[in-house]
Amino acid sequence: MSARLHVLLGAGGVGKTTLAAGYALALARGGARVGLLGIDPALRLGTALGLDLGAGEAVVPGSGSLRAALLSPEETLRRWAIEASPDATARQRLFANPFFVALADRLASATDLLAAARVAEWVERDPELAHLVVDTAPGLGAVEFLRRPERIAALLEGRLVALLRRLGRQGVRRAPHGIARRVLAGVMRIGGSALLLDLAELIALAEALLAKLLERVERARRWLADPSTEILLVAAVRTDAADIAERFAAALEEVGLEPSAAVLNRALPPGLGAHLAGLDVPDLPDARALVRYARAYATQQAEVAREAGRWARRVVTLPSVRGLDGAERHAALGALGEALRAGLAARQ
């Protein structure tokens, strides 16, 4: 892949979405073609950009050539079904399959199944792309983005799917033997025969779609492991930041990856807490509360910064940026993104 992949991981509320939007704007500033993909089913990327992101890709106004999109399981699955099969009748049957409906429409965790393949598809459709920035779902969702591709590959290449495909294509012509019989009996015991047949129908009707999915998942895995890929662990000043950081480090290790950097977001200048301790604070409720807050925040920040240094080779510290929710939001987002870009480019 010639395009560079940037993945932002982190707990909820640390500013991943805002930072992803800012970083993408900053990368696009020099005229490079940049993609920004939100794979969080909570769909906050549009709010952060001040745009109404529908199902498709949208060009971010005034950004040069930044295109942003949210992963919509329904739109993605339908598009892939059309791409995979010219047979409209078969497609209609697929769209009516209860498992397909659940995946397209109901299950937020369907995004975990599709995210990696959607990432790979972006470059296929836009070979001129220079950067793709991925905003993951918080916490567990981000870990799934890393872990799920391998499991999907194992499933799609496995015996069970082959067995279901055969069953879906040919029906039960003769009684299966050995392990096949045990597996089918197991699925029937768990979900009953109608469910088994629906599942087999899904696998058979979606055969080309699943083959393409597997191919894309494999490509995404290789791209994730490419040395040019940037994996940013975003942390903020919150009580459980240390525990969460440790879990992310473990999850990355599980898939053989390493964070490029930790980003400590919304940080105060390091000396502020100590300087405030020596000042005379007027006896007013808001003045006392402000100083109390700043000092407590500084205490927590020092702890988080210490932890961040333990699990990433480099730590980029970013200040709070104002105006992210106002009319000038693109300027503020761009400034935030530039700060991240500069921090990552600086020698340490």
Place this chain on the structure above:
Amino acid sequence: MTHAPSKIVFVLGKGGVGRSTVAAALGLSLARRGQRTLVFEWTLAEAIAPWFGLPPAGTAPVLVAERLSVARYELDEALRAYFVDHLGLGLFHRRIVRGALGRFVDAAPGIAEMLFLGSLFWLSSLAEQEAGLAFDHIVVDAPATGHGASVLDMPTTLGELRASGLLGLEVERITQMMRDPAWTSVVAVALPEELAVAETLELVPRVARSLGRPPVLAVVNRSVTRFFAAPAPSGWLGALGAALPPDERAALVGLDTELRARARTERALVAALAGQTSDGVVSLEDVLVATGDTEPRRIVEVCADALAARVEVA
């Protein structure tokens, strides 16, 4: 208006709004009123036990304070408990569920959510008989909105699959569990901050659609209106900042601006939530602002005190 919690209380909200803190505080306030309470966490890192000075809890409930236990949800253990302990199908579990179907279980979406609800059903009904685990309330620290709200749709989602067998039975059980307001309810947690407000205002009607009733309570976390209701400081900030280096002065002014903006957002949020929940809105003060405490356990205790006035037990 006071609020009488159901047997299972889902704490839902955007990532980072403080779901774990609110779940722990709600659990603690119930435990203090004599209720045996379990906080059941489906999170990346079990956070609550360490706040009480203990190692992170595993899948078995750990007592962290009087009558307050914590446990963590894990798919593998939930599968084992269901097939081996509950159904007595050890061989089936080993050979089929974790054997031939293992890859399917690991990769297919929806399975973790199904088992999560199954575990809640078991904990809130059969656990006392089968394992001697008796809880009056289970407070659920659910995943962030995107994934969390989708859990509430599971009975409908699964109902649309033509399931019989074990799954059919489970779908019936969890549907019954979710339908009963005395059994299941939702508390929505919000933060007065742009993205979290947008997400909360989408979450509340979504809960109403999925569950057939709105959240019982909205908790507005990290409230600062008591201190920062005025739109600007009364002249003292300049004098205070004059003693600081320029970057620190700018950061302090920025923090003041941020807190006042939070107070404004909070008023708008509380107004928008009015009438959207059955038992109203509770604000929890930002403990860092109100007392300066940074110890997580203290933060939970302060929040539990604030909730106690609004939570009523049978």
